[in-house]
Amino acid sequence: MAGLGDIVQKAFYLGVGLATTAGEQAGETLSSLGVQAQKLADEMVAKGEITTEEARKLVDDMVKSAQQQNLGQAPSSTTERAQKTTEPRRIEIVSDSEAPSSPSQSPEHISDMRKQVEALQEELKRMKNS
Template sequence: MGLGDLVQKAVYLGIGFASYAGEKAGEKLTELRSQVQKLADEMVERGEMTADEARKFVDDMVNKAQQSAGEPSGARQPTEPRRIEIVTDDEEPGDSSVSQAEQMRRQVMELQEELRRLRNDNS
């Protein structure tokens, strides 16, 4: 496998992961909107709020969910792209590749935790 193939597969993997995460986030947002809408409809039926208040309530809840989903949990956004070091079999990885690998592990763990939290919130 050549270097070009490796880079191409890495790019496709990243794009695929981003696409999958976007689809899942969209599904969760749709589920959330549906649940909040049901709650608002019930409150309108009981006379606890008006239809306009219910509409505003649903919009506010969905906006808050979108904002909180866009914020990483405890991590700050990098100001420049992350460097990727490609190491061949005959080279030893430098300290920078170890720290990058650790960063990627932390990001994956944070994403898994966020997904668990979203699943629990929707249950």
Template sequence: MGLGDLVQKAVYLGIGVASLAGEKAGEKIAELRVQVQKLADEMVERGEMTTEEARKFVDDMVNKAQQPAANTSDAAKPAEPRRIEIVTDEEEPDQATTSQTDEMRRQVMELQEELRRLKRDKL
């Protein structure tokens, strides 16, 4: 078997996989449309929406299903939580407030560390 035959088979394999994926996606979209249509029909029967709203609902759901999924690599890396600084008008905080604030900061830091550990363990 020559290199040309191998390349040709690889191309055919790629086309076949793409075709199969397209067929499966079409089947899933059709199944989704049927299920959403049933749900919309039930809601119309109960008077929760009009037939026009039901039609729009079904179309919107099918259109959302047909849109490409968001890039999962971006979703896997959530941004760090934004930092919030609490500013008060008090000149000097009393000792009780300072100790409570310090304790809360310590708890937040422990929770952040626990969250990082859980994320590491999940990977």
């Protein structure tokens, strides 16, 4: 039994080691991405394609996007996330008293569909009893 305990302990330590290594590699990747993004932004500023403020925003957005993807989240701006949490989801309510918008929603059509459903339910009951 002592051998089994040692194996479990070693497996646990292996898992912790792998998780730590993966975390370190992700951090290194994110920092190198930040450096590369900064170099790209500096080149674009030097060429006059964007302003320094736009470059700073571009680098920040790229790093945030990479961090969110690394965490398994879909990239979105902070304003979109704030909007999603503060605003309730909109739901459209359609009342039964409204006129049918198409012929397929007419009372006769609905009545026919109900009859078909009832017939199918009865057929299903017969098939279950057989």
